Amino acid sequence: MPAISFQSVSKTYPASRGAKTPLKALDDVSFDIQQGEFFGLLGPNGAGKTTLISVLAGLSRATSGRVLVHGSDVQADYARARRQLGVVPQELVFDPFFNVREALRIQSGYFGITNNDAWIDELLESLGLADKAQANMRQLSGGMKRRVLVAQALVHKPPVIVLDEPTAGVDVELRQTLWQFIAKLNKQGHTILLTTHYLEEAEALCSRIAMLRSGQVLALASTSELLKSASSNVLRFKIDGELPPALAREARVTGRIVQLPAHGALEIEQYLAAVRQAGLQVQDVEIRKADLEDVFLEVMATEKGHKWQMAV
Amino acid sequence: MTGWQTLFYKEILRFWKVGFQTVGAPVLTAVLYLLIFGHVLEGNAKVYGQVNYTAFLVPGLVMMSVLQNAFANSSSSLIQSKIMGSLVFVLLTPISHWGLFAAYVGSSILRGVVVGFGVFIVTVWFTGTSFEAPLWILLFAVCGAALLGVLGLIAGLWAEKFDQMAVFQNFVVMPLTFLSGVFYSIHSLPPFWQKVSHLNPIFYMIDGFRYGFFGVSDVSPWLSLCIVGIALLVVSAIAVNLLRIGYKIRS
Numbered sequence: 015m016p017a018i019s020f021q022s023v024s025k026t027y028p029a030s031r032g033a034k035t036p037l038k039a040l041d042d043v044s045f046d047i048q049q050g051e052f053f054g055l056l057g058p059n060g061a062g063k064t065t066l067i068s069v070l071a072g073l074s075r076a077t078s079g080r081v082l083v084h085g086s087d088v089q090a091d092y093a094r095a096r097r098q099l100g101v102v103p104q105e106l107v108f109d110p111f112f113n114v115r116e117a118l119r120i121q122s123g124y125f126g127i128t129n130n131d132a133w134i135d136e137l138l139e140s141l142g143l144a145d146k147a148q149a150n151m152r153q154l155s156g157g158m159k160r161r162v163l164v165a166q167a168l169v170h171k172p173p174v175i176v177l178d179e180p181t182a183g184v185d186v187e188l189r190q191t192l193w194q195f196i197a198k199l200n201k202q203g204h205t206i207l208l209t210t211h212y213l214e215e216a217e218a219l220c221s222r223i224a225m226l227r228s229g230q231v232l233a234l235a236s237t238s239e240l241l242k243s244a245s246s247n248v249l250r251f252k253i254d255g256e257l258p259p260a261l262a263r264e265a266r267v268t269g270r271i272v273q274l275p276a277h278g279a280l281e282i283e284q285y286l287a288a289v290r291q292a293g294l295q296v297q298d299v300e301i302r303k304a305d306l307e308d309v310f311l312e313v314m315a316t317e318k319g320h321k322w323q324m325a326v
Numbered sequence: 327m328t329g330w331q332t333l334f335y336k337e338i339l340r341f342w343k344v345g346f347q348t349v350g351a352p353v354l355t356a357v358l359y360l361l362i363f364g365h366v367l368e369g370n371a372k373v374y375g376q377v378n379y380t381a382f383l384v385p386g387l388v389m390m391s392v393l394q395n396a397f398a399n400s401s402s403s404l405i406q407s408k409i410m411g412s413l414v415f416v417l418l419t420p421i422s423h424w425g426l427f428a429a430y431v432g433s434s435i436l437r438g439v440v441v442g443f444g445v446f447i448v449t450v451w452f453t454g455t456s457f458e459a460p461l462w463i464l465l466f467a468v469c470g471a472a473l474l475g476v477l478g479l480i481a482g483l484w485a486e487k488f489d490q491m492a493v494f495q496n497f498v499v500m501p502l503t504f505l506s507g508v509f510y511s512i513h514s515l516p517p518f519w520q521k522v523s524h525l526n527p528i529f530y531m532i533d534g535f536r537y538g539f540f541g542v543s544d545v546s547p548w549l550s551l552c553i554v555g556i557a558l559l560v561v562s563a564i565a566v567n568l569l570r571i572g573y574k575i576r577s
Contacts, residue, residue, distance in 0.1 A: 061480060068577070071417075071418055072417070072418070072576065073414065073417055073418070073576055073577070074576060074577045075572070075577070077577060092420065093420035094420075096418060096419060097420055099418075101418050103411075103414055105411050106415060107410060107411030107412050107415075108409070108410075108412060109407070109412040109415070110340075110341070110342050110346075110410070111340050116339075120332060120335075120336045120415075121415060123327050123329070123331075123332025123336075124330050124332050124333065124415070124416065124419035124420075124421060125328070125420065126328050126332075126420075126421060128327050166415065179546070193452070258437070263471045301520045
């Protein structure tokens with residue numbers, strides 16, 4: 015039985031004062047996530063990732079289709095489905111009336127679990143919050159609040175954990191801590207569904223990835239298959255100055271760093287020659303294998319109505 | 327403790343943690359009303375023939391505190407948690423819509439009754455009172471708190487901003503409580519306004535509540551109980567349905 019099953023899920027938001035036409039946030043999304051998988055859900059802003067998670071968590075109702083968590087329908091059998099699910103929301107939300115321990119005890123109680131202090135202590139220790147147990151939530155930094163959100167999602171020991179951009183706005187050290195913690199949970203058998211804009215994070219952690227755009231699944235494959243499917247390697251170098259227009263159209267430029275798809279040695283020579291002819295000095299040249307970001311951009315560049323080469 | 331019981335406990339803890347604001351302040355407000363109105367009108371007004379005005383005022387003030395605080399508990403909790411986003415912690419749980427209803431209304435009843443009791447203890451110190459039918463006092467206090475707790479729940483679900491909540495509170499709840507006979511017997515009003523008062527369900531709550539103290543009321547306490555009971559059933563059905571469909575809390 016899959017851990018999560020999305021079956022032809024569509025979600026349309028009706029027209030409102032803010033949006034004059036109905037918005038189709040999800041369009042016939044269907045895929046399964048197996049038990050024990052570490053699954054990544056990627057897509058640009060507005061792709062429908064958070065909507066899909068909201069439908070899964072019961073925060074939103076699908077217009078059509080159904081979602082199952084360990085076989086339980088998230089609408090018809092919501093109580094059982096929600097017991098299987100722990101969700102770490104994207105926003106840093108908290109209840110200002112309580113301290114960390116109270117918040118975790120209350121969250122446990124919502125699932126009918128009392129006397130949960132031993133597990134709460136373990137969570138606090140694992141997440142580096144042991145000395146903040148009595149601190150009011152308002153007093154915590156953003157990173158600590160994020161860790162409390164993770165703890166709140168885990169108090170009832172759900173087999174499936176959903177993290178909606180857990181490392182957004184988080185410093186490098188905390189990001190590493192959270193990655194290690196989440197990876198450990200997955201090794202212990204928890205199914206993880208992760209949405210993130212940090213593609214290096216998805217590449218490092220996820221065994222399988224779905225890429226969404228405008229509510230549709232454009233790509234669904236294992237991470238290694240996606241990486242192998244990239245059409246080219248990447249030529250990477252630094253320059254001071256503007257690229258010639260012909261190269262600029264194909265290049266991904268981040269500050270001084272330029273990255274170009276490199277299909278072979280001839281193409282690489284032509285790029286470097288064009289840069290030299292423009293009077294630019296090239297530094298730190300490297301040719302690397304395509305990473306997930308390259309594949310992601312390639313997938314997202316697929317024309318509307320066309321399927322990407324490794325489509326579902 | 328089950329899920330809804332935890333939510334009930336959490337709602338009580340929420341208002342208890344800021345007890346000065348939620349219990350102390352209404353008690354002080356009621357005492358001020360008593361001192362000012364009682365001082366101005368005492369000796370100039372007798373109600374029900376023999377009851378002095380200050381004694382007459384006590385049940386009205388107690389009931390007003392019960393109703394306003396019951397409303398405030400559910401409405402403020404919902405609007406705050408919606409705006410701050412912390413409502414998600416409740417929505418992600420297996421608590422049913424019945425459980426949500428029981429927890430929010432139950433805690434509103436408790437806060438209303440606690441505040442009402444606090445107001446009573448302090449105000450009755452200033453003036454004596456009688457207890458002709460204590461069970462009616464308890465019954466109307468609980469029913470009144472429940473009705474306003476449910477209204478607070480509906481208002482909390484409906485409002486998207488604090489000023490929308492303020493509209494509900496200042497233009498609906500407060501006029502209805504002030505114009506229900508808290509400070510006066512409706513017999514002192516012109517006939518037309520007496521009839522208008524009879525359309526106000528809060529009038530029946532206060533009238534029945536006051537019957538418990540003096541054994542005298544403008545209408546029969548059984549009629550009051552009937553009207554309050556029907557009103558409670560109707561608004562409860564609306565509230566439970568709004569929770570079931572996730573009105574403004576689940577898209």
